[in-house]
Amino acid sequence: MPKSVDVEEKRAEFVRASWDVIAAEGFEAATMRRVASEAGCTTGSLTHYFADRRSLLIEALRSAHFQAGERMGKVAEEGSPFERLHAVLLESLPLDSVRMREWKVWLAFWGASINDPAIASEDAKRYAEWRALLENLLTPLSQDPEHEADLIIALVDGLGIGLARAGFAGAALKRKQSECEAALNRYLGKFND
Amino acid sequence: MPKSVDVEEKRAEFVRASWDVIAAEGFEAATMRRVASEAGCTTGSLTHYFADRRSLLIEALRSAHFQAGERMGKVAEEGSPFERLHAVLLESLPLDSVRMREWKVWLAFWGASINDPAIASEDAKRYAEWRALLENLLTPLSQDPEHEADLIIALVDGLGIGLARAGFAGAALKRKQSECEAALNRYLGKFND
DNA sequence: CTTGACATATAACAAACGTAATATAACATA
DNA sequence: TATGTTATATTACGTTTGTTATATGTCAAG
Numbered sequence: 145m146p147k148s149v150d151v152e153e154k155r156a157e158f159v160r161a162s163w164d165v166i167a168a169e170g171f172e173a174a175t176m177r178r179v180a181s182e183a184g185c186t187t188g189s190l191t192h193y194f195a196d197r198r199s200l201l202i203e204a205l206r207s208a209h210f211q212a213g214e215r216m217g218k219v220a221e222e223g224s225p226f227e228r229l230h231a232v233l234l235e236s237l238p239l240d241s242v243r244m245r246e247w248k249v250w251l252a253f254w255g256a257s258i259n260d261p262a263i264a265s266e267d268a269k270r271y272a273e274w275r276a277l278l279e280n281l282l283t284p285l286s287q288d289p290e291h292e293a294d295l296i297i298a299l300v301d302g303l304g305i306g307l308a309r310a311g312f313a314g315a316a317l318k319r320k321q322s323e324c325e326a327a328l329n330r331y332l333g334k335f336n337d
Numbered sequence: 338m339p340k341s342v343d344v345e346e347k348r349a350e351f352v353r354a355s356w357d358v359i360a361a362e363g364f365e366a367a368t369m370r371r372v373a374s375e376a377g378c379t380t381g382s383l384t385h386y387f388a389d390r391r392s393l394l395i396e397a398l399r400s401a402h403f404q405a406g407e408r409m410g411k412v413a414e415e416g417s418p419f420e421r422l423h424a425v426l427l428e429s430l431p432l433d434s435v436r437m438r439e440w441k442v443w444l445a446f447w448g449a450s451i452n453d454p455a456i457a458s459e460d461a462k463r464y465a466e467w468r469a470l471l472e473n474l475l476t477p478l479s480q481d482p483e484h485e486a487d488l489i490i491a492l493v494d495g496l497g498i499g500l501a502r503a504g505f506a507g508a509a510l511k512r513k514q515s516e517c518e519a520a521l522n523r524y525l526g527k528f529n530d
Numbered sequence: 531c532t533t534g535a536c537a538t539a540t541a542a543c544a545a546a547c548g549t550a551a552t553a554t555a556a557c558a559t560a
Numbered sequence: 561t562a563t564g565t566t567a568t569a570t571t572a573c574g575t576t577t578g579t580t581a582t583a584t585g586t587c588a589a590g
Contacts, residue, residue: 146534146535146536146537146586146587146588146589148536148537148587148588149536149537154537166451167451168451168452169451169452170448170449170451170452170453171364171365171448171449171451172364172365172449173452175576175577175578176577176578176579177576177577177578185538185539186538186539186540187539187540187578187579188537188538188539188540188541189537189538189539191578191579191580192536192537192538195579196578196579197577197578197579248451251447251448251451252448252451253448254444254447254448254498254502255363255364255444255445255446255447255448255449256363256364256365256448257502257503257504258359258360258361258362258363258364258441258444258445259361259362259363259366260363261504264502264503264504267502267503268503271503291519291520291523294516294520295492295520295523295524297495297499298491298492298494298495298496298499298520299488299491299492299495300495301491301494301495301498301499302490302491302492302493302494302495302496302498303491303495305447305494305495305498306490306491306494309447309450309457309460310450310457310460310461310464311450311454311457323487326484327484327487327488327491330484330488331488339556339557339558339559339564339565339566339567341557341558341565341566341567342566342567347567368546368547368548369547369548369549370546370547370548378567378568378569379568379569379570380548380549380569380570381567381568381569381570381571382567382568382569384548384549384550385566385567385568388549389548389549390547390548390549
């Protein structure tokens with residue numbers, strides 16, 4: 145007899161609203177009221193789906209990790225070993241608005257992870273998965289997949305942050321994105337000879 | 338006739354207190370009260386030296402940049418071209434507690450720069466200086482200093498964040514730091530043959 | 531329809547914030 | 561030592577926050 149809604153979809157809406165607020169206005173701006181209004185309702189509804197702010201934001205981070213992980217898995221399935229590696233690394237950079245939003249969310253959470261073990265732990269989990277995928281992809285390509293993964297992870301993190309950090313927009317952003325892609329390709333050249 | 342204190346030194350004390358709070362407890366924890374108490378006084382004294390929270394935190398960022406820049410300049414002055422590059426890049430990583438604090442502060446500010454143009458601008462300024470120094474150091478070593486600088490900046494950012502992001506401590510931290518140093522040396526090997 | 535459980539909105543609360551105003555303490559000069 | 565400016569502490573104010581409590585709305589089953 146009760147009114148029924150798709151609970152998981154409703155939670156996902158609030159998670160997406162959190163992403164939008166964090167990516168556009170920063171972590172501090174992601175208050176309960178702000179996220180609720182971004183989702184088009186009030187805190188009364190939001191608290192009905194998330195007990196408190198912390199659990200909302202942690203779910204937002206976990207969800208961003210999951211979404212990115214799904215995309216990585218997909219693009220890692222087809223092509224030659226080099227093509228797979230190349231596709232995964234390209235997919236990992238903030239080269240469109242969706243991935244840029246993800247990177248800004250991650251950047252915000254990295255800063256916030258300083259004193260929140262739950263956030264740091266969620267980050268560590270994702271990092272381990274990401275690293276395992278990379279090592280697999282590098283096994284047929286490198287004599288030292290572990291060390292090569294260290295370098296590539298750092299490179300991708302650095303390139304991504306270089307794009308997400310400052311407030312690039314429009315043509316300047318497009319140029320920066322092309323430079324990043326070129327830098328990645330230049331480094332990967334050593335696997336493609 | 339007035340009581341006189343060293344204004345610049347007093348401001349520096351508050352800046353250092355900001356660093357400690359941000360690095361240990363995150364950006365959000367750096368409230369006026371918290372920073373003042375970390376410095377051993379109350380907000381009354383803090384507001385006497387910094388008009389508001391924003392100017393305090395921006396000065397904290399600027400000061401961290403300046404301090405790191407001074408160190409970079411020093412270690413870039415002696416040795417062969419390769420030795421200079423190597424020394425500067427080693428100095429840029431969070432391999433001791435002072436530099437770790439700096440990196441955590443930067444990480445926190447990167448997240449906060451999303452919606453604060455002044456922070457983003459201060460970051461961009463520092464980035465330009467850092468890039469110029471690197472290009473100079475690379476000129477005698479690389480046929481393509483600009484592109485090489487792109488890669489190295491990304492690599493160092495990624496390595497530094499890998500150390501500063503998660504909550505490593507004790508032996509695990511030391512091991513991670515050694516791995517980072519090794520990864521850097523492995524990449525720089527191509528300049529040292 | 532009526533009903534009753536769930537969804538959502540509204541309202542209220544204490545706590546913490548940035549900031550400003552005010553009061554006290556300290557000290558260099560006269 | 562007396563004085564007056566500066567440094568610091570204390571207090572207070574208006575906002576905003578997370579959270580909780582209460583009221584209103586909504587819809588599927590009987």
